[in-house]
Amino acid sequence: MSSDFSPRHAIVTASDSGIGAATAIALAEAGLDVGITWHSDEAGANRTADAVRARGGRAVVTRFDATDLENAASVIEALADELGGVDVFVNNAGGGSGGPLLDLDLAGWRQDIGLNLDGAFIGMQAAARRMIAADRGGRIIAITSVHEHQPRVGSAAYVAAKHGLGGLVKTMAQELGASGITVNAVAPGEIATPMNDMESEDAEETHRPGIPLGRPGKAEEIAAVVAFLASPAASYVTGASWAVDGGMLQMGPQAGSHLVSDDWREG
Template sequence: MDGTPEAPAGRLAGRVALVTGAAQGIGLGIALRLAREGAAVALNVHKEDARAAEARQQVQALGAACEVFVADVSRIAPTRQLVADVAARLGRLDILVNNAGIERHAGVLEVTEADFDAVIATNLKGPFFLAQAFAAHVQDAGGGGRIINISSVHEDLPFPHFAPYCASKGGLRMLMRTMALELAPLGITVNNVSPGAIRTPINEALLQDAAKVAALQAQIPVGRMGEPSDVAGAVAFLASADASYITGTSIIVDGGLLWNYSEQ
């Protein structure tokens, strides 16, 4: 067994979920889990290519309605249009998963303005304005909703050579808390899921170095790196009625790494 629980059948039946950055990795894992739980899924991708087509096929193979939407979430106008397009093509929109994110490796003395702006725009500005457009849609539709941001343990844990990334995730934590207070009267909950070390394409270089993987896993109390399905399970819970009384919080999905980690 891989430790992945069986999804309750139909827990999200009749709901429509938008997942950003959904062509691979954690985003695709989330899309697949929400589809298994009965949701129709809108896959946001940066470009419509073979990888996006394969992601859609995987979701549709589960029997879920699925559409692909191309949009650069680092820019405000496309985020507003994305929400409108999803609601128009899939009939409604109930769940927003802000998953798209980027990182740049550079020391504090080497970070460029372009890299800093790119990370903040994708990881912090994008989620805010998508949430804003989503909340306006929910208000107009007269129903509640769920906003779930994929953050990181680095919303709290410093990470040398990734200062803009850490700043974006720390900002996302406070953004989530503040939005949770303001949007609660609209029936919208806002939460973060904050992963630790997850096996995804963004970690490909690390995964090819057995010594580094072993050193990392030695710092994870459960003894392994996480899988996209581990993150997806937490997202599915927060998207469901089971989490209707949870808002303004971060769920840490890291196998205990946050409390046992030190830079080597």
């Protein structure tokens, strides 16, 4: 794939707030029109759309439920139709309920796997099919988590799904490379978003001694990496997982040997 790739249309799932909203805005600043999806916060999606339009981009808003496995692909198809295509697809929809492994029932397990892995597969596959049909190359970027790489007590289904999504990214990169489509993951650490009961401005005021950079990240810091991976400059990057975590993943042995209680076992 050469650096001649010139994206015009992007879809960012779950772009009503947080990382998704920041990503949609970053892509608009790069000159792209953006398809924005929401699941429960339509007003937030419309705010993102207004921000995209304020930057000169066209915005299309639709509801998307990544767990509605029968209809998820058709929603992405319709959104691509309305946009005029999809050159960049960012799978941002995700989340997890958590709880001890021994208390996790099959319905809870399936809910987290369905949202974080099954729904991601359907959306990414639908986008890939459109990109191949258009024969212009493309960028597929999955927002995973540091838990794509490292586990967390009390999050078995979420961790399993994110590990699986990381494997899906790598396999898609192998299969789609010949069509000029790159596939990468961005793995955030703790990010100051509404999901974590914070806003970006809270990041600088929140101390995290276990993170080398000493604070949570900002949604805009994730979006900047996504925007790079979506750009012509990232033409030779595929099958990679970019940890954007302030150095959190580097702390395993250091943190493990310095814990002073067993509190971590409770999640």
